[in-house]
Amino acid sequence: MAAVRGEHERDEDRDQCQPRDGERVRKLLQGRRDGAGRHECGKDTPVAESLSLPGFVDAHSHGFQRALRGRAGGTDFWEWRELMLAEAERQTPALVRREYVQVYRELRAAGYTAVGEFHYLGFDEALAAVDAAAEAGIRIVILLAAYGRGGLPRFRQESVNEYLKQVEDLRGRGILVGVAPHSVRACPADWLEEIGRYAAAERLPLHVHADEQPREIEECLGEYGIRPIELLDRTGCLSERTTVVHATHADGAELDLVARAGARVCACPTTEANLGDGFLPVERVCTRGIGICIGSDSNVRIDPLEELRELEGIARRQAGRRNVISTETLLCFGADEGAGSLGLEQWDDVEVDLSHTSLRGVEDVFEALVSGCGADVFLEA
Template sequence: MPRVVTLPGFVNAHSHAFQRALRGRAAGDEFWAWRDEMLAEAERHRPETVRELYERTYREMRAAGFTAVGEFHYLGLDTAYAAADAADAAGIAYVSLHVAYARGGLERMRQPSVAAYVSEVERLRHRGIAVGIAPHSVRACPRDWLVELGRYAAAEQLVLHVHACEQPREVEECLAEHGKRPIELLADTGCLGPQTTVVHATHANGAELDLLRDSGSTICACPTTEADLGDGFIPAIRVLHRGIPLCIGSDSNVRIDPLEELRELEGIARRQDGRRGVFEADALWAIGGASGARALGLESWDEIEVDLDHRSLDGVAPEHLRAALVAGCGGDVVVSPT
C-alpha cells in the first residue's frame, strides 16, 4: 500500500464535458473555426450519449483530483438530467450551470424567453439538482435577458456564471451593439456581484477589472483551454494586484489536470511579472479548491489522497509538499477512489 496524505480536493468551476470528445482535433486555425466543429459535436448528443461520455469524463476528473464540478451546460434540458446522473455515478459533487441562450448557437441550445429558461431551472431544482444561472455570453443574451437573469439570480440567491472577454471579436461586437465592453455591460445590467463568476476575462481591460474588483465578482481562469484555443491568457498580475478572487476550470477538457491548470496560472504570472513565486503555494491551493467551491455555492466537497511514494515526489520534504505538487506533478499523483 502506498503512503498517502489527505489534502483538500480540487473544484472544477467550469466544464463543457462533451468537448472532451474534441481533444486532439485540428478544427481550424482559430477559435471561430474550432467553434464550428464544437457545435457539430454538440448537435450529435442525446441523453444516452451524454450519460455515457459525461460519466467517463467525470471519472477522469475524479481520478485527477477534481472532487466537484460546475457543468456549464447548453445541450438542452433533457441532457441536463443525464449529466447530473453521470456526475452522481462518477462520485463527483455537481452543480448544473444551466445556460440561457437567446440567439445564435444551435436551436437545441436556445430558449424562447427568459420565462421559459427560468421554468427549466425550476424543474432542475425540483429534481434536487444544484443549479446556477448561466447566461452564456453577451453574444447569446441581449440586454433585456441579462437584466432579468441578474434579477432572478439575486432574488433566488443563486450563483451566476457567464463567459466574457474571451475573444477580441466578442469585445468588438459588444461595443458595436451596446457601446460598452462585455464586463461593462454585465455591470450595467446587474449581473456582477459576489455571486458572479466571469469565465476567462482574457481580454478584459483595466476598467473592466476594476468593475470585477468593486463588485466582488470572481474570475474563472481555464489556462489549458485558453492556450489550446488561442484565446490569450488572463492578465494575472493586474488581477492579483486588485485582489479579484480566482478559481479554475478545465473548460473544453483538452486536459483534465488541476495541478496543470494551477501551474499554468502561476507560469503566466511569472512571465508577466518577471519573477518567481507570484502566487504562493497556499494561495494556489485556495484558487484550486475553496475559491471554486465558493463560486459554485458549495459548502463541502471531498478530499483527495496523494501518493507520497510517487516518483514525482521522491525526496520532497513534507513542508514543501504542496509547492512540489503544483510545480512538478500531474494528476496521476492522486490515489484514484475505489
C-alpha cells in the first residue's frame, strides 16, 4: 500500500503550545515533500492510498468504565461516581479479561497504539488487563493505583509498603508499570511521600488525579490548608515524570508548580464534558510551556481526534480567537507527549485511509485530519 508525503506549514505566531516531546511527529511533518500533502479528488494523477502517522497514545484509561457508556443516571460527578463504584464492584479477573479486550480493540481501531491503564481493581485484574491488551494488539502500561482510604475496600491496600510490593511484583513479571497515587483524597500525605520517593529512585512515571472537582480542592484545603497540586509538590510527587490528570480547576499558582517541575497535564475532554468536570485552562497551561497529553478516561467516547479537537476548541473559546494550537502541536500532544507521559520510547504507527470520504478534496491532509475527521478514517491494523 502506497504512502503519501504531505506538507504542513507551521505558523509560529499562532502556536502558544510548544510540546516538549514531539520528535516523531516533527520528523514526519518536516520530511514531507512540497505539495504532496494536497489530496484532491477529480485529478488524473494517482494519489497514495494511505498515510502513516505515529500512533496516538491514550495516557489515561479506565477500561471497566466503558460499561457505563450510554447510562444517563446521576446529576453530577458524585452521583455518577456511585454508578461507577457499583460497576467496579462486579469486576473479576475473568470479566476484565473478556471486556477489556473489546475496549482495547476499540482503542486500536480508533488509532491508539498504546494505552496507560489507570488501574485500581486489584492485582489479578491488572494481569488480566495485560493479557487483554496483548490479544488486542495494543501496547500497555499499567498505572497501578495506590488507594489508602475511601472508595471500595477492594481498591485499598493495607499499607503503602503493600502497594509498592504490588508494583515490584508487576515489574518482576516484565510488565511496564507506572505508580499512580489515585488522588489526594485516596492517599494521605505519608503515602504520597513514600510513592514520590520510590518513583524518583526507580525513575518511573507517576500519574495522579488532581483538581478534577471543586469539592476535592475544598477537602484538601480543609485537611492540609493547601490545594491538591500544592500538596503533590510538598510531598515530592511533582517531577518531569509526573502527569497530573484533569487539572480542570487548577489555579495559576498550581500551574506554576507543574511548569517548574517539568510535569505534564493529561486532558480528557470527552469524559470531562460527560461528567461536567469543567474545562482545562488550556491557554494558561500553554503559556507556561506545560506538556499536554490526552486520555480516553471513562471511554464514553473513543476517538483521539475528537479529544484533540475538543482541546483546541476549548482553547479557542478561552482565547476568543481561532488557531490557538497548531496542527503539528496537537498531533504531538496525541502521540509523543502521551508516550513521554508513559515512559515509552517505542509505539506503533497508524495508517490513515486517504480514500476516506472525509479526506476527499482537502488541501492539507493533516489540517483536515485534526479538524474534520473521526476515528473511522484509520485503517484496521
